[in-house]
Each structure stands twice: as structure tokens, then as C-alpha cells.
Amino acid sequence: xxxVKQMVAGYGRLTALKGVxxxxxxxxxxxxxxxxxxxxxxxxxxxxxxxxxxxxxxxFQGDRIDGRGPETLCRRGLAxxxxxxxxxxxxxxxxxxxxxxxxxxxxADVRSDMEMVLDTFPILRExxxxxxxxxxxxxxxxxxxxxxxxxRPALLMIDEPSLGLAPLVIxxxxxxxxxxxxxxxxxxxxxxxxxxxxxxxxxxxxxRNGKVVLEGDREELTDTSALDAAYFGFSSDAA
Amino acid sequence: MRIFERLFPVLALVVPLAGVVWTIDQFGSAGVERVxxxxxxxxxxxxxxxxxxxxxxxxSFGHMTFCAIAAYATAWQTCCAMLKPITMSGxxxxxxxxxxxxxxAALTSIGLAGVVAFTSGLILMRxxxxxxxxxxxxxxxxxxxxxxxWTTVTMGSSxxxxxxxxxxxxxxxxxxxxVIVIAYLYQVSRWGLMLRATREDEVAxxxxxxxxxxxxxxxxxxxxxxxxxxxxxxAHFMGTVSIANFFLNHTFLIVAMLVIGGMQSLxxxxxxxxxxxxxxxxxxxxxxxxxxxxxxxxxxxGSQELILAGIMLLILIFRKAGIMGGxxxxxxxxxxxxxxxxxxxxxxxxxxxxxxx
Numbered sequence: 001x002x003x004v005k006q007m008v009a010g011y012g013r014l015t016a017l018k019g020v021x022x023x024x025x026x027x028x029x030x031x032x033x034x035x036x037x038x039x040x041x042x043x044x045x046x047x048x049x050x051x052x053x054x055x056x057x058x059x060f061q062g063d064r065i066d067g068r069g070p071e072t073l074c075r076r077g078l079a080x081x082x083x084x085x086x087x088x089x090x091x092x093x094x095x096x097x098x099x100x101x102x103x104x105x106x107x108a109d110v111r112s113d114m115e116m117v118l119d120t121f122p123i124l125r126e127x128x129x130x131x132x133x134x135x136x137x138x139x140x141x142x143x144x145x146x147x148x149x150x151x152r153p154a155l156l157m158i159d160e161p162s163l164g165l166a167p168l169v170i171x172x173x174x175x176x177x178x179x180x181x182x183x184x185x186x187x188x189x190x191x192x193x194x195x196x197x198x199x200x201x202x203x204x205x206x207x208r209n210g211k212v213v214l215e216g217d218r219e220e221l222t223d224t225s226a227l228d229a230a231y232f233g234f235s236s237d238a239a
Numbered sequence: 240m241r242i243f244e245r246l247f248p249v250l251a252l253v254v255p256l257a258g259v260v261w262t263i264d265q266f267g268s269a270g271v272e273r274v275x276x277x278x279x280x281x282x283x284x285x286x287x288x289x290x291x292x293x294x295x296x297x298x299s300f301g302h303m304t305f306c307a308i309a310a311y312a313t314a315w316q317t318c319c320a321m322l323k324p325i326t327m328s329g330x331x332x333x334x335x336x337x338x339x340x341x342x343x344a345a346l347t348s349i350g351l352a353g354v355v356a357f358t359s360g361l362i363l364m365r366x367x368x369x370x371x372x373x374x375x376x377x378x379x380x381x382x383x384x385x386x387x388x389w390t391t392v393t394m395g396s397s398x399x400x401x402x403x404x405x406x407x408x409x410x411x412x413x414x415x416x417x418v419i420v421i422a423y424l425y426q427v428s429r430w431g432l433m434l435r436a437t438r439e440d441e442v443a444x445x446x447x448x449x450x451x452x453x454x455x456x457x458x459x460x461x462x463x464x465x466x467x468x469x470x471x472x473x474a475h476f477m478g479t480v481s482i483a484n485f486f487l488n489h490t491f492l493i494v495a496m497l498v499i500g501g502m503q504s505l506x507x508x509x510x511x512x513x514x515x516x517x518x519x520x521x522x523x524x525x526x527x528x529x530x531x532x533x534x535x536x537x538x539x540x541g542s543q544e545l546i547l548a549g550i551m552l553l554i555l556i557f558r559k560a561g562i563m564g565g566x567x568x569x570x571x572x573x574x575x576x577x578x579x580x581x582x583x584x585x586x587x588x589x590x591x592x593x594x595x596x
Contacts, residue, residue: 070446
């Protein structure tokens with residue numbers, strides 16, 4: 001579904017990604033983990049069109065998409081939840097969700113989808129007419145996810161869904177992500193920590209200094225020491 | 240009842256305005272009526288500016304451009320049939336030698352302002368927010384230089400006199416009410432919602448499929464039309480048109496009104512214009528002098544400007560989001576900001592611009 005080949009991207013003279021290959025197949029939950037500055041967020045920004053890669057290619061459902069604008073890609077079914085809960089703070093919860101559904105024309109379906117996300121995230125129904133900036137951190141993250149689902153994307157990319165959330169709230173967020181995956185949504189998730197990754201991942205990439213240093217299916221990586229070694233950059237024979 | 244509730248943010252602005260205008264019409268002096276009419280025209284302009292600046296979060300310093308374009312356009316069409324061929328000899332023949340009816344002249348002038356807004360917006364709206372702000376200022380300077388020197392068409396920096404004066408306080412009120420309704424319908428529309436989303440968070444708005452460029456361009460064009468309407472009203476209220484009136488002084492007065500009232504809501508624009516107009520008029524009178532008993536008192540000339548600057552400073556320090564705090568007036572019995580239902584008798588305000596900042 002998504003193929004990233006030898007992608008290079010960066011900020012001015014700083015190269016954040018030095019030739020990255022990543023593949024996401026339909027129905028998978030793919031995690032990209034790595035320490036600070038590994039290039040995880042750059043990866044998602046570049047795939048979603050917020051940044052333009054300097055080399056390499058990105059294919060989504062068979063077509064080249066590198067260099068396209070984010071709003072075009074969004075209309076083609078590629079949704080991104082940026083890092084740090086980007087919600088529209090002075091708008092109401094309802095309006096936030098409406099912005100998510102804006103690109104769709106089928107209003108009857110939007111209404112039933114709206115009911116569906118409000119069932120998935122009951123707190124949003126409770127605060128439906130309230131101002132989004134008054135929600136707590138976890139509620140804001142749920143709102144950001146709900147808003148993206150209303151775009152009805154084929155692939156949803158999330159940048160650090162657990163950032164700054166209490167463990168109990170992370171449980172809720174991961175729980176809802178699992179439910180969404182079960183309904184057929186493909187997920188590409190970036191996380192800083194490897195802790196929660198195993199319970200949800202179909203495949204994992206470890207990114208370090210702009211390169212993929214380890215990749216594998218969940219079954220292959222049950223020995224977490226290899227994962228930790230790659231993450232912390234120990235030499236491979238130590239792993 | 241639900242319809243009334245939905246229309247409340249508009250009614251709560253239009254009905255009190257109409258009440259004030261009726262009172263002035265019945266009991267006010269000619270002077271008060273004149274000042275109020277001018278304030279209502281400023282309100283039309285301020286709402287035009289709000290449509291773009293309030294919803295997009297990008298302050299425009301250049302909207303006087305569209306105001307001037309429409310004012311001159313209507314002057315060319317309706318003014319002084321005898322003098323026009325001599326004073327404005329550079330006009331195209333069909334305009335120079337004909338006088339057009341008032342309504343078509345007004346509509347074409349507004350249309351021209353909108354077209355210019357759209358055309359300049361095609362370039363300016365590609366810029367990021369601060370650059371876009373500054374470039375609107377540049378736009379106004381360009382127009383000012385051209386119109387000040389294009390003597391055969393605009394009479395340069397001289398004043399065009401002799402326009403038909405038809406703008407009464409009721410016409411000004413009608414136009415103000417109309418643009419309040421337009422601004423409200425726009426801000427709750429799909430495009431208005433998208434633009435407000437970009438104001439809150441550009442990245443997330445783009446990730447939701449919103450084009451920063453198009454959503455801003457649409458608002459810029461619409462606000463250009465409304466600023467054009469204000470220009471036509473100014474021209475046919477004063478009966479004169481002069482490029483000096485469409486420059487920095489007036490721009491900053493109206494930006495100050497928006498800042499003081501609260502840039503991010505329609506109610507803020509209306510409250511700001513009303514409040515500042517009243518303050519200015521009071522101090523203008525005090526400068527002229529008033530008598531208490533047998534004593535003649537006055538305050539030093541220029542103190543009106545100082546007071547205005549003082550108010551603006553106080554607002555910026557203590558209430559950054561303006562008097563209305565970026566909120567609309569809301570139906571008293573509807574849902575609160577946190578999602579619960581407000582108690583009876585409280586006027587609840589929606590959309591705090593302060594939250595979590």
C-alpha cells in the first residue's frame with residue numbers, strides 16, 4: 001500500500017533521513033521506533049507531503065506521491081495526526097470533527113461515521129458542544145484520532161500517540177487504535193519508546209540517525225534484546 | 240426556538256444597533272446623527288476586515304486599498320458631469336462623458352474592489368502569515384502612490400467633490416446589518432470553518448485536507464467586496480473623495496478598534512467599533528470645550544489620540560483577546576464551553592480565545 005524507497009530528506013544542510021526504505025501492507029500496523037533525533041517525525045512529515053524529499057521515491061497505492069501537497073494526499077486517503085495533539089483549540093469538539101469530515105461529500109455516511117466515532121470515544125459525545133481547548137491531554141489525543149478517522153483514510157499515520165499521556169490513558173488510546181485496525185484501517189505509528197509496541201505491531205522498524213537499523217515482523221522480534229540493541233546502537237554481535 | 244437560538248449571535252448585534260439608530264433618529268441632533276452614520280460605515284469596513292483577519296488570524300493593513308478603489312470608481316461614475324471632462328480628462332470616454340445611475344455605479348465599484356482583492360490575493364495569499372500581513376501594507380502604499388500621481392484620472396492628491404450624497408443613517412445601518420449577516424454566514428460555512436481551523440493550527444488543518452491558500456484567498460476576496468462597499472458608502476456620505484482619507488490613519492484606527500473589541504469574533508468587531516467611536520466622540524467634544532455652570536472647560540488638543548493609545552495598551556496588557564475575548568454572544572440557555580448546560584439567566588459566551596494559551 002505504501003512504499004518508501006531510498007528516501008532522503010532534511011532541513012537545509014541538515015540531512016535527517018539518509019536513504020530510508022519502509023513498506024506498509026494493507027491491514028498492517030507498522031511501528032517506527034527510535035530515539036530522539038532519529039528522523040521519525042521527518043519520515044511522517046515527508047510521507048504526508050508537509051516536507052518534500054530531496055531524493056528517493058514514495059508510492060501510495062501504486063502511484064508516486066512525493067512532492068504532492070498535504071491536502072491532495074489527504075483527499076487520496078492518507079491521513080496524518082501530527083505530533084503533540086494538533087487540535088483546533090478555540091473551536092468546539094463538534095467543529096473539530098466537522099473539519100475532519102470536510103473533504104467528504106457523502107453527508108449521510110458522514111453522519112453515521114460521526115455516530116461511530118462518538119461511540120468509540122464516549123467522552124467526545126459528552127463534550128460535543130464544548131470548546132476543544134478545555135479537554136484534557138488524553139481527550140485531545142482522542143479528538144485528534146477521531147477527527148482523522150472521519151476523513152475515512154486508507155492509511156492513518158500517527159506521530160507519538162502516547163506522548164505526554166498517563167499509562168492508563170495510553171491504554172485507552174491503544175485500545176481504540178486496535179479496534180480501528182480490526183475494522184480494516186491500516187496504521188503507521190511512530191513511537192519513541194519500544195515498551196507498548198509489541199502488543200499491537202504487525203511489523204517494526206527501528207530508526208537511528210536517519211537510517212533503518214533493524215526491521216522485522218513481530219514474531220521475528222520476540223527476543224527484545226535485539227530490538228533494544230538496535231535502539232540503543234550497541235554493536236550487532238552484542239545483540 | 241431553535242432557529243432563534245441559531246440566529247442569536249446575529250440578532251444580538253443587529254437589534255441593539257437598530258435600537259440605538261432609532262433613538263438617534265428620533266431624539267439626536269444632526270451632529271450626533273452624522274457621527275453615528277460615520278461610525279456605522281466604519282463598522283462595515285471593520286467587519287470586512289474581520290472576515291479575513293478574524294477568521295484567518297492574519298492581520299491585514301491593506302484593506303483601505305479596496306475601500307479607495309471602490310470610492311474612486313463610484314466617484315468616476317456618478318460625480319460632477321460638467322467638471323469631469325476637464326478635471327479627469329484621462330478617464331475612458333464612456334465614463335468621462337456619461338453619468339451613471341447610483342445603484343449600478345455602487346455595484347460595479349464594489350465588484351471592482353472584489354476583483355482587485357482576488358487578483359492581489361492570488362499572489363499575497365501564497366505568503367506565510369506575517370509576510371502576508373506586511374505585503375498587504377505594501378499593496379496599500381502602491382495604490383496610494385499610483386492614485387496620488389495619476390493626476391488626469393484621480394486628480395492626484397486633490398479632493399474630488401460633488402458626489403451625490405445619499406447615505407443616511409438608515410442606509411448605513413442597513414448595510415452594516417447586511418454585512419454582519421454575511422460575515423456570520425461565512426464564518427459558520429464550510430469555508431469559514433476551514434479557515435478558522437488554519438488559524439488554530441496550520442499543520443493539522445492541512446492534514447485534514449484544507450488548502451491554506453484557497454481558504455485564505457476566498458476570505459480575502461469576500462472581505463475585499465465588503466471593504467469596497469464601505470468605500471462606496473464613505474464616498475456618498477462625505478460627498479468627496481480624497482486619497483489621503485484612505486491611508487495609514489484610517490487603517491490603524493480601524494485595526495485598533497478590532498484589537499480592542501477582540502479580533503477573533505464578529506461580536507468583538509461590533510463592540511470595538513461602537514466603543515471606540517463613542518470614546519473618540521466624547522473626547523473630541525471635550526477638546527472643543529464644554530461648559531459646567533458658568534465655567535468653560537476643555538482638555539488639550541490631541542488628548543483624544545493619547546486616550547485611544549492608552550486604551551489600546553491597557554487592552555493588550557490585561558485582556559489580549561479584546562473586550563469580547565474572541566467570543567460570540569450566545570443564547571443564554573445553551574450549552575457551556577465545557578459541554579454542560581448553563582444556568583438560566585446567564586449570558587454564556589462561546590469560544591474562548593484564551594484557553595490553554
